[in-house]
Amino acid sequence: QTVVTQEPSxxxxxxxxxxxxxxxxxxxxxxxxYPNWFQQKPGQPPKSLIYTTTNKHSxxxxxxxxxxxxxxxxxxxxxxxxxxxxxxxxxxxxxxxQVFGGGTKLTVL
Amino acid sequence: EVQxxxxxxxxxxxxxxxxxxCKGSGYIFSSYCIGWVRQMPGKGPExxxxxxxxxxxxxxxxxxxxxxxISVDKSINTAYLQWSSLKASDTAVYYCxxxxxxxxxxxxxxxxxxxVTVSS
Numbered sequence: 001q002t003v004v005t006q007e008p009s010x011x012x013x014x015x016x017x018x019x020x021x022x023x024x025x026x027x028x029x030x031x032x033x034y035p036n037w038f039q040q041k042p043g044q045p046p047k048s049l050i051y052t053t054t055n056k057h058s059x060x061x062x063x064x065x066x067x068x069x070x071x072x073x074x075x076x077x078x079x080x081x082x083x084x085x086x087x088x089x090x091x092x093x094x095x096x097x098q099v100f101g102g103g104t105k106l107t108v109l
Numbered sequence: 110e111v112q113x114x115x116x117x118x119x120x121x122x123x124x125x126x127x128x129x130x131c132k133g134s135g136y137i138f139s140s141y142c143i144g145w146v147r148q149m150p151g152k153g154p155e156x157x158x159x160x161x162x163x164x165x166x167x168x169x170x171x172x173x174x175x176x177x178x179i180s181v182d183k184s185i186n187t188a189y190l191q192w193s194s195l196k197a198s199d200t201a202v203y204y205c206x207x208x209x210x211x212x213x214x215x216x217x218x219x220x221x222x223x224x225v226t227v228s229s
Contacts, residue, residue, distance in 0.1 A: 036215035038154075045204050045222050046146075046154060051215030089153055093213040097170045098144075098156040 002026055004092050004101035011107045012080045020104045021072040022090030028071035029092060035073035036091040037066055039084075040103075046089060050075060082108050111135040113143075113205050113220035120226045121195050128191035129223045131205030138186040139163045142208035144216060145179060145190045149201040157203075159212045160188055168212070195227045 003025040012018040022035060029035060035053050038046040048057055050066035053073065063081070067074045073090055085108040090101040116130040131143060144159040158169035162183040169179070181188045190203060203223045206216040 034213045034215060038216075040154075045219040046206075047219070048206075048215065048217050051209075051217070057217055087153075091156065091215065096168060098159075098213065099170075100146075100154045100156055103153040 002094055002099050004099050006090060006101040006104045009105045011109050014080060014082055014108055016080050017078045018080060020075045020088050022101050023072045024092060029073045033092040037075045038089045040087045080108055084108055111218045113207060113218055115205060115220040115223045118224040123197055123227055123229055124194050126193050127195055128189050129203060130187050130189050131220050132187045139183050141210060142212040143188040144206045144208045146204040146206060147201045159208055197227050199225060200227050201225060
């Protein structure tokens, strides 16, 4: 059973920068895991932010960026806004199936 | 505008069957996959599986293989998720999401979700 691990919670100040990570129980995350990132606010469906590690959707704010960092997938928010407070989930591909991470609750305080 | 419209909330008893739907509009339905995602109350999302309407090729997460059936009717741009015998543990919100032709690339547009409640 593959497990994808994210920080349970992070806190950032408005205007600050924060990096969320996504680790795999099978080893280093690579581009072959096609990392995706999603934002979810209470009572709403997830919103797609990043696909295939670094690619943004047309609606993704420029302050969000994706990368690979130290064997993990990473989502960096630069110049955090109050509206960025939400749950963030990563999604990794494992040769047939995709697996979501447990999520990071981001607090903007 | 690309949209996925899901069927309404359902309340069922354990052992009953259920089929929920996801209708795509604003794009060529047969050219993108449709994925299904479960989100149990207070928990994170779980990828259940995906179907490519062009040829009905389907992939399931090992956790959901044999527990649900994903199907599609491309003539009406609609994908389905069905259960033959519901359990209380199937209580959750179920989302459909448009996935790229090669589904592992990821998702873009999501449906609004269908709440399924299974209770005796």
